[in-house]
Amino acid sequence: MPRPTTSCLHDPVMLAPLKVLEQLKARLHETIGTLPLGQPGGYASLILELPHGLGIAPDLAGPQFHFAHNHRGDLRAGYGIAGEWRARGPDRLRILRAAAKGVAANWQHMDPDETGFLGFGMLGFAASPNESPNAGLAELPNAIFWLPELALCSHDGQAALILTTALPMGIDSLLTRWQNQLDQIVPLLDLPALDPLTPAHLDRGLSTPDQEDWRELVFAALDEIDQERLRKVVLCRRLRLTGQRRFDLTRLNAALTYLFPSCQVVSIRRHRTSFVAATPERLFTQRRDRIEADAIAGTACRAEDAERDAQITRGLRTCEKNLREHQVVVEAVTEALSQCSRSLEPPDGPRILQLNNVQHLRSIVRGELHPDVDVFRLAELLHPTPATNGQPRQEARDWLDRSEPLERGWYTGAAGIVEPDLTGELWVLLRCARISERIADLYAGAGIVAGSDPMSEWEETEHKLAAMSTALQFA
Numbered sequence: 001m002p003r004p005t006t007s008c009l010h011d012p013v014m015l016a017p018l019k020v021l022e023q024l025k026a027r028l029h030e031t032i033g034t035l036p037l038g039q040p041g042g043y044a045s046l047i048l049e050l051p052h053g054l055g056i057a058p059d060l061a062g063p064q065f066h067f068a069h070n071h072r073g074d075l076r077a078g079y080g081i082a083g084e085w086r087a088r089g090p091d092r093l094r095i096l097r098a099a100a101k102g103v104a105a106n107w108q109h110m111d112p113d114e115t116g117f118l119g120f121g122m123l124g125f126a127a128s129p130n131e132s133p134n135a136g137l138a139e140l141p142n143a144i145f146w147l148p149e150l151a152l153c154s155h156d157g158q159a160a161l162i163l164t165t166a167l168p169m170g171i172d173s174l175l176t177r178w179q180n181q182l183d184q185i186v187p188l189l190d191l192p193a194l195d196p197l198t199p200a201h202l203d204r205g206l207s208t209p210d211q212e213d214w215r216e217l218v219f220a221a222l223d224e225i226d227q228e229r230l231r232k233v234v235l236c237r238r239l240r241l242t243g244q245r246r247f248d249l250t251r252l253n254a255a256l257t258y259l260f261p262s263c264q265v266v267s268i269r270r271h272r273t274s275f276v277a278a279t280p281e282r283l284f285t286q287r288r289d290r291i292e293a294d295a296i297a298g299t300a301c302r303a304e305d306a307e308r309d310a311q312i313t314r315g316l317r318t319c320e321k322n323l324r325e326h327q328v329v330v331e332a333v334t335e336a337l338s339q340c341s342r343s344l345e346p347p348d349g350p351r352i353l354q355l356n357n358v359q360h361l362r363s364i365v366r367g368e369l370h371p372d373v374d375v376f377r378l379a380e381l382l383h384p385t386p387a388t389n390g391q392p393r394q395e396a397r398d399w400l401d402r403s404e405p406l407e408r409g410w411y412t413g414a415a416g417i418v419e420p421d422l423t424g425e426l427w428v429l430l431r432c433a434r435i436s437e438r439i440a441d442l443y444a445g446a447g448i449v450a451g452s453d454p455m456s457e458w459e460e461t462e463h464k465l466a467a468m469s470t471a472l473q474f475a
């Protein structure tokens, strides 16, 4: 594909995106005929090279998702719906797996520019398989496997645009449709980063539970732990913030990417509701038969003063309660992976993971998987880890279902990318908010083990909430 020039004497720089658009449309016209559009079923994707890597994906009207990791130089975004499957209940991942297997068995990719990129799907699900969707959550179903019609993929400075259709499809209507989509998205790809806005004041609404109810909940959890019915349980709270202006997703994603460059920024929008997170925690990364899963548990704050900060880090490394809380997660992740792995390496950690607002103990569990293990099976085995739920898993979940005074929705669920061979990567949905116009519901939790103190755990949730509340001020 001829490379577009970015400037010359007679073409001002601002025309460059239009040239890219013309070239992509010409390429679409040339290559659309290579797709097997007459085939009676399945999916086909056309992959077109973009002239440079992308830092942030534009916001278009309609359903969209966006995963960006600044330090890794990775971006995946999806717009519109080529196919989607929803499920709920204890079999939700098995149901979605069957749908994804059907897609994978009949999905053809045409990559005329030899980019090496492929189409991808998005898998996302709420914390609990049984949660009954309320009005807002109906827009974000309990669990979804979603094949976008238009996708962007950028890695290591290389990028591609991926167009996907269900088959069969008439060539003329598809060409018109895809040309319109290029018209919408391509001019936005080269827009300069948005200038920061002055931070806006956010009104702090109610916390559910409030501080008093939190104390009681922690004592009730400690009682369960004392009685040896639970070893650990993660309690959470929700805080409503109301902004002065409608929150702007592009600015919010940019602020989160800037503030949390080592986190995965996740943004999912259906209708008027968005779910946005900047999470440090992978549920897992699967590449072929290699698996890596994070165990993150044990948290302390940060301090502006370097000496004080180092002192807090040393405290976290040696705190018996934090190490115990961490070990519960490492053991559970190792146990889950041992059910689907040929071999596992000894856990790498705990090391310190430092973010702007908090620091954590993190271990990584790595191994080699048995054949035929896919993202859906891994999600089923690993989710929820005791980092966000508790141990033993079922007892913790039952106790939380009975005791927690709120629906978690997608908070502590997971979301990520599914490749056409059904491998991929999922992230635990933490440091997040559900956003609608000027209202943001933020969620944060803390692990309770023997020796936990209600007020320190409340403080920990305050530090965790600060990730999203700071970014929202700039959105």
Ligand SMILES: C=C(O[C@@H]1C=C(C(=O)O)C=C[C@H]1O)C(=O)O
Pocket: 234, 236, 281, 296, 297, 298, 299, 360, 387, 388, 430, 431, 443, 444, 445, 446, 447, 464
């Ligand atoms: C539950 C959250 O975080 C989890 C709990 C942690 C802890 O208790 O130390 C640390 C990281 C996460 O696994 C949250 O951020 O809301």
